[in-house]
Amino acid sequence: MESTKSKPRDSTGSDLSEQIKAATKDSHVRAENTQLMLNYQKGQITQTQYKLLLCSLYEIYRALEEELDRNADHPAVQPVYFPQELARLESLELDLEHFFGPHWRKRVTVPAATHRYTQRLREIGKNSPNLLVAHAYTRYLGDLSGGQVLGKITQKSLGLSGIKGIAFFSFPGVTSPNKFKQLYRGRMNSIELTEQQRQEVLDEATRAFEFNIEVFDDLQKMLSITEEASSEKRNDTASQSQSRTFSNSPILQFALGVGITLATVGMGVYAF
Ligand code: HEM
Numbered sequence: 001m002e003s004t005k006s007k008p009r010d011s012t013g014s015d016l017s018e019q020i021k022a023a024t025k026d027s028h029v030r031a032e033n034t035q036l037m038l039n040y041q042k043g044q045i046t047q048t049q050y051k052l053l054l055c056s057l058y059e060i061y062r063a064l065e066e067e068l069d070r071n072a073d074h075p076a077v078q079p080v081y082f083p084q085e086l087a088r089l090e091s092l093e094l095d096l097e098h099f100f101g102p103h104w105r106k107r108v109t110v111p112a113a114t115h116r117y118t119q120r121l122r123e124i125g126k127n128s129p130n131l132l133v134a135h136a137y138t139r140y141l142g143d144l145s146g147g148q149v150l151g152k153i154t155q156k157s158l159g160l161s162g163i164k165g166i167a168f169f170s171f172p173g174v175t176s177p178n179k180f181k182q183l184y185r186g187r188m189n190s191i192e193l194t195e196q197q198r199q200e201v202l203d204e205a206t207r208a209f210e211f212n213i214e215v216f217d218d219l220q221k222m223l224s225i226t227e228e229a230s231s232e233k234r235n236d237t238a239s240q241s242q243s244r245t246f247s248n249s250p251i252l253q254f255a256l257g258v259g260i261t262l263a264t265v266g267m268g269v270y271a272f
Contacts, residue, residue, distance in 0.1 A: 015185070015188075015189040016188045016189050016191065016193070016198065016201065017184075017185035017186075017188045017189050019198070019202055020134070020137055020188070020201070020202060020205050023202040023203075023205060023206060024138070024205050024206055024208075024209050027206050027209035027210065027213070028209065030209070030213055031209055031212055031213050031216070032146070034213055034216040034217060034220070035216075035217075035220045036049075036053075036216040036217075036219055036220045036223075037216060040150055040153060041149075041153070043153055043156065043157050044157075045153065045154060045157045045158070046157075046158075047099070047158055048223070048226070049219075049223055050099075050154060050158060050165075051099050051100070052109075052219055052222065052223065053219060054092060054095050054096055054099070054168065055096070055107075055108045055109055055110050055114075056110045056111070056114040056215050056219060057088070057092055057168065058089070058092040058093070058096060058108060059108065059110050059114050059115075059118050060114065060117055060118060060121070060139070060215070061087075061088045061089050061092055061139070062089055062118070063117075063118035063121040063122055063125075064121050064132075064135055064136065064139060065083070065087055065088070065089050066125070067121055067122065067124070067125025067126075067129075067132060068081060068083070068125075068132060068136060069083070070125060071125060071129040071132060074129040074130075074132075075191070075192065076129060076130040076132070076133060076191050076193070076197075077129055077132055077133065079187040079188070079190050079191055080133050080136055080137075080184060080187050080188055080191070082140075082184070084173050085171065085173040085174050085180065086136075086140045086143075086171070086173075086174075088139075088143070088168060091167035091168045091170065092167075092168050094167045095165050095166065095167050095168050096108070098164050098165045099165060106271075108271065109269060109270070109271045110269070110270050111215070111218035111219060111221075111222055111268070111269055111270075112218060112268035112269070112270070113211070113214035113215045113217070113218040114215050114218070114270070115268065115270045116211065116214070117211035117212075117214070117215060120207070120211065121135060124204070128200075130193065130197050130200065130201065131200060131201060131204040133188060133191060133201060134201050134202075134204035134205035134207070134208050135204070135205075135208045137184075137188065137205060137208075138205055138208035138209060138212065139208075139212075140184070141181055141184065143168075143169070143171075144171065144174065144177040144180060144181055145177070145181070147169060148169065148177060150169065151166055151168075151169025151170070154166050154169065222269075
């Protein structure tokens with residue numbers, strides 16, 4: 001399936017892949033500079049942080065890949081439909097099972113920003129499949145770029161061996177990420193779009209980055225408050241026995257953080 005295909009250029013003489021990269025350049029810098037990503041790049045990723053991130057990625061890819069599957073024959077989806085090479089849902093399921101055990105589905109909790117992101121994916125999958133390419137580009141090309149570095153950082157920071165817990169970052173169907181990205185760009189450029197549709201795709205790509213930034217910011221807030229709550233608990237000698245109960249139960253500990261988060265930043269949390 002990894003074969004290149006030539007493609008027509010649009011009337012402006014610029015390829016969609018070039019335009020989308022240019023249109024999202026500033027958003028990419030902002031995404032890289034979210035607190036969560038900055039901490040990540042410094043190798044400051046804990047298992048709690050990573051598990052929480054996996055939960056959101058799971059919901060995002062579930063929506064994205066279900067909508068891509070449903071629209072696989074759509075002319076604006078078919079050229080960039082690479083389930084064998086790119087699909088992340090099964091790897092995320094493996095990673096979640098690794099960290100949360102067999103009943104991981106009951107443990108998936110995401111912030112409101114993740115919920116808004118998945119709602120948008122469902123909406124465009126239903127009403128504007130032309131725009132799916134913007135989201136597929138943002139996530140998959142990101143995973144094949146900076147994502148590869150993040151995978152190595154995760155493995156090192158969490159002391160993981162093999163691909164256990166980090167299947168998400170591994171693309172066994174892609175022999176060379178760079179060559180595959182070239183192929184993908186070529187396929188994006190082969191999608192026939194009117195000028196208006198093309199502009200809508202570019203706008204949607206900026207939105208896709210924005211959704212990711214909001215997810216990272218929400219996760220960071222949840223994490224900060226959860227950490228604050230556990231440190232307050234540690235200091236609270238008067239209620240030591242109750243504190244022990246919380247720290248022994250990751251769900252309760254997390255729920256405590258979330259409860260405070262809800263009250264503090266007005267952020268919804270969704271358990272699936
Ligand atoms: C720690 C954070 C990040 C780092 C260090 C990083 C790094 C990079 C690098 C070095 C490239 C260029 C690869 C190349 O030219 O072949 C790239 C491309 C890309 N990144 Fe990121 N990235 C980060 C976060 C993100 C996030 C959060 C997203 C979106 C959710 C994202 C989406 C993309 C996309 C779509 C491309 C492909 C650009 C193109 O060639 O059109 N990145 N990233």
